[in-house]
Amino acid sequence: MVTLTDDGLVLEPTTGSDEFTGWSVNVDGERRGTIALREETRSSVSVRWNTGTGDGALPIATRAVRLVLEHAFASLGVRRVEARVPVERAGDVRAASIAGMRREGIVRGAADEPDRVLMARLVDDPPAASRDGFIALLNAGLPTKRVISQGLLRDPDGRVMLCELTYKSEWDLPGGVVEVGESPAVGLVREISEELGVDVSVKSLLTVNWLPAWRGWDDACIFLFDLGVVDPAITETMTLQPTEIRSVQWCDADRVAERATGAAVELLAAVADGDLPTYREAPLQPE
Known part of the structure; x- marks a missing residue:
């Protein structure tokens, strides 16, 4: 477990279960939420996070997800990171998209489970800030008729x-x-x-x-x-x-x-x- 940093945002390792690798999300010394990875296969992990919905939640979630994506690809050697975000959490869907995760579809919820937006990023996807990466993200998220x-x-x-x-x-x-x-x-x-x-x-x-x-x-x-x-x-x-x-x-x-x-x-x-x-x-x- 390592500490991940991006300017004033710091992801500090937390003691969790064998199932999850987790961090607390801290901004300028203040705890603002959590984020964690879970191994799905030998080459893929899933990410989940909670940084709330208040002021500044979107950029905090975006930066935290981006840090964890970079860590998963560069340090853990995985080739795919996915997230399943409840459809009503529009801010988190947007944060994942800005961080570079493409929308792949809707996973329907059974019984009382909510429908979830399936999003993912592959290790060889073009950088999100590049022209090719930006177009790919838009194509994945824009509505179709x-x-x-x-x-x-x-x-x-x-x-x-x-x-x-x-x-x-x-x-x-x-x-x-x-x-x-x-x-x-x-x-x-x-x-x-x-x-x-x-x-x-x-x-x-x-x-x-x-x-x-x-x-x-x-x-x-x-x-x-x-x-x-x-x-x-x-x-x-x-x-x-x-x-x-x-x-x-x-x-x-x-x-x-x-x-x-x-x-x-x-x-x-x-x-x-x-x-x-x-x-x-x-x-x-x-x-």
Whole structure:
């Protein structure tokens, strides 16, 4: 056990259990909290701390965590340090991030246990103060928005193609969720190829339609692309992905209103009106 220092902040070893290696956190001679490491595997440890929530708690926690990270990598030879911070402790999540720990996800709590933010730093991560390190920390912590690409495919009579889905009773436009690093247009072509077995050509973007959270689904942005007018016999050449698509149907306005999801009905009605803005927000659908 060694004493760790950073200007006026001093981590003094404490007598603890065999499970933990701990320090008291002292600032200018005043005890402000505790911090400890626990061995998880041969190459990884976890860190936990308590420096309160009062004035100065954030910079104290940040400096203490940074000191312990440096000690773990340089002196203990570990390759990963992780922390599981209760989600309500936003200040400690921020302190860990500033110290260089990346957000990796949420560990759900069982029974009365709180959900916890899983954060970690690896020995070969770029320095937190460097450009690469700063971008990596932001990418790990910034919110993400679910993006869905859908295609408007019509026949010469103006009917719209809808997919009968295996996982919900309502029908919907062809398309799906865009993958990480994939453009919305490329994602639409891929989804239709995977689910319907045909290749389509994206014509233009009709609108971006924001969907509020609904029936347990998080909110999302739908990119609606025009896929043009095709021979209705195209459905005869399709190979449907059986785990997701039961059938495809050509639907007029009445059929759309009868069978489509509420969001699709509202969106297609706006398309039919002809005054479609580049960006729009869909109304909340009834549960």
